[in-house]
Amino acid sequence: METEPRIVAFLCNWCSYAGADLAGMSRISYPPNVRAIRVMCSGRVDPAFVINAFEMGADGVLVTGCHPGDCHYVSGNLKAEKRMKNTGKILRLLGLGSERLRLEWVSTSEGAKFAQIVTDFTEDLRKMEPNPLKGRVNTEAPVNTEEVISKAFKKTNVQYCLECGKCSGSCPISRVNDAYSPRRTVERFLLGFGGKVLPTADLWTCLTCYTCTERCPSDVLYPEFVRACRRVASQEVMEELCAHRGIPMALSRIMTNLSIKQKRLDWFPEGAETSQKGDLLYFTGCLPYFDVVFEDFDLDLLKIPQSVVKILNRVGIKPVILGNEKCCGHDLLWTGDMENFEKLAKMNVAEIKETTATKVVTTCPECYRTLKKDYTELLGNPDFEVLHISELLSELINKGELKYDAKLPMKVVYQDACRLGRHMGVYEPPRRIIADIPGIELVEMGRNRENAVCCGVNAWLSCNKYSKAVQIDRLKEAKATGADLLVTACPKCQIHWKCVTSEKLWVDPEEVTMKMRDLSVLVAEAMHLV
Amino acid sequence: MEQVKGEEDLRIGVFICHCGINIGGVVNVPHLVEYAKTLPNVVYAEDNLYTCSSEGLSKIRENIKKHDLNRVIVASCTPRTHEPLFRATCEEAGLNKYLFEMANIREHCSWAHMHEPEKATEKAKDIVRMAVAKARLLKPQEEPEIDVTPSALVIGGGVSGMTASLCLADQGFKVYIVEKEGELGGRLNQLHKLYPTLVNASEGLNKIIEAVKANRNIEVWTSKVLKQIKGFIGNFEVTVQKGNGETANFGVGTVIVATGADVLEPVGMYGYGEYDNVITQLKLEQLLKDGKLEKPERVVMIQCVGSREEKGRTYCSRICCMTALKNAILIKDMFPDTDVYILFRDLQTYGGHYEDYRRMAQDRGVKFIKYGLEKPPEVILRQNGRLDVNVCHALLREQINIDTDLVVLSTPLIQREDARDVSRMLKVPLGPDGFFLEAHVKLRPVDFATDGIYVCGTAHSPKDTSESISQAFGVASRAAIPMAVKRLRTEAITALVDENLCTGCGTCVKICPYGAIVKDERGVARVTEVVCKGCGTCGASCPEKAITMRHFTDEQVIAQALAALRRELA
Amino acid sequence: MTFEPRIIGFLCNWCSYAGADLAGISRITYPTNIRIIRVMCSGRVDPVLLLETLANGADGVMVMGCHPGDCHYIEGNLQTERKFKMLKKLIARTGLEPERLRLEWVSASEGGRFAELVRDFTNQIKALGPSPLSGEKQDPNILEGILAAKSAAADFRLRVLVGREKGLTEDVNVYGEKVSQEKFDETMDKAIADEYIRNKIYFLVRKEPLSVKELSKRLDLSPQMVLRHIVVMRRRGMVAVDRVEGITPLYAALEVGR
């Protein structure tokens, strides 16, 4: 394996690229490790480019643009600066180190400077370990479509379909997109025309919210069927439909690498007491990453794990928290990347076992379902029990070990997360927790519990006008209850809703914008902990 | 003493009930009693708190004796519930029960006019007077009785007919089975396995046939045709055509129609008759039975071929969906990699376990395609002798083309050619769908309106084996009733023909829904009293006014009307 | 004092009488005017009975039976309907208001409907006023009309036609043909007209022998028509020549056969 560092450089057309030209014209030599990519503006450099570059084994990424003020496109370079700062943070979390990414200003006249930058960067990288992701290749064996699908038939009861259309009548997407029908997808597969469906967007449109499954008289597990099919469905379609340029998925993939040593615990609140080994493990999920990726939405996502730790400490629990916890793999699982999902699953289970934890608590319903259900399906019963934080807290309340000391006089409406509710049947604990808070009046939306509506996006897929319509509709419903606060037990619901409300909308923002709070944070507030 | 010579011997007693406060609280009962006493021929009147209570009843008995009453009136509630009670009481006191009359002064008076006591009392007086007017004309009646020959004729030796026969024979009744075919068994002879239990038809059938042959009480007449059936319940005269031109006669008490049904030959539909790889479900059944079905690569079954049509055969044949499902499953079990399609309209998987059959078929990968009446599938023959089935998938709105080597048509059960003869012979009706029409679709599913004649099995409507058998037992029960009691007795409220007035126009014969009136050898209408239900429609229609309705005579009815109008006969 | 009509109701035992019972059981009130006569089936109600009742001064007559299809006797109520078609036409000729006679379907569960119908009919009759045949002084012409109608309804011709209506219009006649409803109604109407007039003539000549001319005056009918009827009536033995005045024969009623 080569020892020489490889550098991918993104050069803006007007200043930096010209600068590099000048270096050449002036015969100023610099190390050959750099591979330059011309972009019109440094602002064009998407963090995803950088992440992907590293995923593919780059040891360093260099982004160069015009000096502040000189930007040919006014302020592209400033945007780039902000983005790269964030991307750096992600690299740090991943344990790759932010120093592998460098942003420099190089003007047309600064040929020498360009050469110098490259030289120095190459030198620094030579001192560092090579990118641990080097030489990594996907080795998944090609899957047999026929086999996968026919297996899925039996496993998901698809063959019992009565074609009653109850699924389409229940599907939040079908309601806004009358051309989309789970029934018709199923029927095509049953008649052997599945091939026609595979390459279309249909399979990637499903929110996997389980509403159809909940109501299907024939017990067809449509989302699970979709999941199985996605394994063989064309990935290109997925790439197109993937939101946030696929960064989340890329991160998950990166984490499958054993030699990755994350630095993800900076969020610890001071005075937080945790332990290396112990009974209860808190599985944080990807919150530290999302906190960076979705910084603009000022969700303060880290408040969630912080609240959890404080609450647990208050009731005398010192949770185990993994320093190198991997993504649970949920999104890979639901986008058909079984190979990487399995890797993550095995790693996480191994790490958890080491801590001798018997209880694993999650704040994210996706982690919850994945650990509790999908890990078990894959690796058999683990020797630890998986709880959602709401289950643990309501248990503590029942035991009288958790007490509220603040009064929060307000009207609160609660959103059931699909994976917590319909997938796993946890409806009452969150309500119990909220309703118990002094001063709070808990109100319900017309469609609640098993009839609750999905927040509109799942696994970062198909975030389009239809899912936005679903989101707006749901937010309106929440707002119509006259509640002051919308509480979710799933960070992703909040992310997706913040995302949609931060856009220009066809409705009056007044109808949809609401104060939102994560369940754990609300509890912490009610305990005067935040 | 009941036989009253002149008016003067009429001795009417009136018992007026307070019914707690139900009547007494509105109607002035004591006043009513006084009024009753003023009415012609009323020799006694009294009031009771509850006439229907045991003390009330005993007072009726006492006073019949004490005042030697020959007509009794109770003024209380509705006769529909209480008349039998009071009639019985009269009989206990030795008074013919048809000399009792009831005046409904509760439901029709005190309750309906609770806010108008005076008017209600006036009305109550009229009601009592009307009752008296009728009572004066009441005649004692003897209830008609006839003997019933404890034997039954079963027309048709299929599984329904044989089941009914066995059940009756086991109960000691003589049974004649008349089957026009050479052998017993009917349709079941042609069937392979039966749903829902998937037993071999032949197995079950043979058991039954042996039982029938072994049963001393059953006489089997195969290859025989019915020539004539005369008479009425209890006394039917049956004439059977023997092969050799001779006829045989025997008498039976009841007749059971179990003539079964035919299966439609769909000539000209979907290339049936033209292409030899287009066959009927029945043919497939036989191929499976004889193990002659060669492994097809693909099978397409088309449902509702000649049934549920827009015009003509509009009915659903009930058994086709299940038959198709069953055979599809059997084929799949024999040849797992044979493709089986079922082109259906609405899947008739009703009942407790028929849905399971759909799931069994689905488990085996049978493909279901719904088509609509407006766009039926097409079957086209290709050069290579294979068939193209083009069907519009009604639920995908897509044209689907299936290249197949076997097409199976599910055709309906239809009424037999000769059913009309049976219906004429027995004077029992056929329905719009050609099948025999029962007396009442809901509550008399196996009776004909005509007493003593019953129907079961597919002669009544399409149904599967177990359903036919269910009905066969049902018929056995209905037919056993008159044969078990041996003597039939009915209410005396029947029609009476005055033979001197009757011109034999036959209007009443046509009108009577029960076939209770026949023209006798002299061409005069004669009422079979036990069969007559006493509706009186014949009387009201008789052109010669030759028919009297016992217990509801014109005179009695008019008398009530006049009494209500406070008039004497004009 | 206000007019309290006398109304007679003929109710079938199985549906309507039970419906009336239910009205009582449910304490649904209605005017007291109706007097109920129970018959086994509305089909039993002979037109003659109804005309007799009207002749005797009933202000209104109601017949109630099961709804079509519900008949305890399969289709007695349909027969009633046919009889009523004939009856209405007949009464229309007598000068008595046909609205005094009404046919309704009431099921055993329709206590409310029963009360409603009785109330409605009672009010209708109140508005109509007393029957010209009620009270001591009956209107002679109308009475004669009703009696003529009554004997017409008792005569063979109308009865046989009503009795055969179903047979002829639904099944087939002796020639294996089906008679169209129109064709049948035509025949029926003619028969009603004939038989009514003939009985009218009969009642007239029963009082005093009359000539064709005189009859045509009284009946306001062309002499030819009257003569035609006379001919038929002679053949039936209803009338005979009483005496001849000049060249005009006067006809008188024969009691034979009635």
Added chain:
Amino acid sequence: MKVKAMEAKNSVLVVGGGIAGMQASLDLANRGFKVYLLENSPSIGGRMVQLDKTFPTMDCSICIVAPKMIECLRNPNVTLLTYSELKEVSGSAGNFTVRVLKKPRFINEERCTGCGVCGQHCPVEVANEFDMGVGIRKAIYIPLPQAVPLKYTIDRENCLECGLCQKMCRAEAVEFDQQPQTLSLNVGTIIVATGFELFDARTRSEYGYGRHQNVLISLEFERMLSASGPTGGHIVRLSDGRIPREIAFIQCVGSRSLKGGVPFCSSACCMYATKESILIKEHEPKCEVYIFYNDLKVFGKGFQDFVTRAKDEWGVKYIRALPGEVTEDPKTGDLTLWYEDTTENVTKSIKVDLVVLCPALIPRAASKELAGILGLELDEYGFFKSKDPQFIPFDTNVPGIFICGYCQGPKDIPESVAQASGAAARAAEVIALMASKEAQ
């Protein structure tokens, strides 16, 4: 002794006073058997008396069934054991000993004349289960005006024991101290005809029954249609008493369901929904009626023509779809159905004033206990199991005990009646065969 044995042989216990039970009883009684007709509730009549009309003939239900009820009461061979429960069965075919618990009515049946004065004066009003809770009754009550026997019953749950009824009753029939009594009967055969109960539509929460006021189940609606029902045959919305202009029926609520219901088809819903639709059109010609169905079950005699009439003559609209959800406008109480019109391949919604759910008709929960007492087997869905469903559907695993009607499997009225007669015949046959064996 011998005589007694003969009597026992020719006596039958019929469990269940619905149409099937009554038919079986009358068939046997009319041919001389002694019949004990056992009914759990205060009156015989069963489900049929709750119906307004019957399909496809549109017969008035009470008109045709009331005479049968009265026949049961009058027939000297029938002993009615109403308001009673089967407690114990021992012995074998030809000679069963059964113990029956007569629940106290707190009314002396001999004395009570059913005059109803007590009911008028009782101050307690409770929802009438006979009217599916839509109407009300008193604490001392008869379930329906045509009750057989016409004897009142005090429902002790709700009775205030104010004693008013006792004061008002001139027949002195009220007996607050009445005790339950046990009867022991000797019978040769037993016929079970316990019928069905309704699937709890609440559990299909997407349709909002129990949450949305204007979502009814079909039997409630049937009572509403009935001229003798709580609304006197007027169709109104329970939320605001308005006459609905659009009504939607939803089929297969809990039936044909592998999950959240029962796997079988109730066999009657398509047709009674069609019937109720026609009745709506008769009551309110302007009202639009939609029937949401999956497979239209038209397998019975005259069913297809009935549906065709509903479509063509009455304009009832059939939509092939099972809606996914019914949502309610909290302000107006109006309802929206979300569905995919499967024949048009588009997902739509429709606004209506009233929704009628057709819940699965399911075996009674109590069947388990009864099966235990009788030693009978139930099938996987809870129906009484036929020993030979193909050739003798009435026979059970216990000789001498027979089943008929819905408790043996989904059926409509005529099928139940025919089967009831069949069970009667089978009972008679078995007894006859035993007799002839003994003779030899």
